[in-house]
Amino acid sequence: MANPLPNEKELYERIKSENISVHPLVWDTMYHYLGDYISAISFISLLYIEKNEPMTIADGKRIIEYTRKIIDVVGKILHPERINADGKSLEQIKAENMKLHPLIHDFFTHYIPNDTNCINFRVSYYLDPIDENPIPLEEVRKILDYTASMRNFLDRLREATNKGKGF
């Protein structure tokens, strides 16, 4: 899991006390895309844990694809100027220049990409085209933990930024 930022507790308190928020459309867009992609990785991983089998290369590749999509969406949320014909909500974020508060920006840059990259690296290791091997179960369990870490981060951040917004 991404290591907590050293002063994380104070940063969350600052978000609450200064009423730092995230535009509802940005939250909605993030949950729309990340919700699907993180869920898909979580379900594919649990499937192998339930079967008590290593993950196939084909599903490893699907997970890599989802990690790429997560990084792409997070990149667009962090840098709205890069959005280009990506659907109504993302285009509105660009048009209205809905940038994240620097503090939220830092949180996002730290957590979601780190957890996503960890999944990516762990899976990619087994996708060596010369010597492809199924992904061991212990790695699959870690992948599932990374999805939980991302979900927990989104929950914590949402709770902290929700003060007085009531949606």
Add this chain to the structure above:
Amino acid sequence: MNDKPIKVLVVEDEEGLADAMVKLLKIRGLDAFYTMDGPEAVKIFEEKRPEICVIDIQLGYSKLDGLEVLERIKQIDKSTECVMVTRITDEESIEKAKALGATHYLLKPLNSTEWRDVVLEVAEIVKQRRQSSGQSAT
């Protein structure tokens, strides 16, 4: 009738996710199948009569969204157990789903173990209902 696996229809527009959900339920002995499209979900429901439906409220480009699918399914068979899936930012839809008779709702990003446990819990309710209706028939 009681020995037949419980049928579960998954309505989810992210194919990789739908596929993994169905496989996960099959491992647990349920007869699960999926569609990514709202109108097709209603058609499949009429044909196969699943006892449980797991429905994503946001169905992308489908002509019917998940709430409309829920409404039609409940019109056909009120006793169908419906588990709704949505994102946390969509509180209005959650309230509508409850009013339409959905018994459970889960939020994306989904916790796959929690999702599995909720569906299995609902399957247990269906199983008990089958048993009690079988007993009253004898």
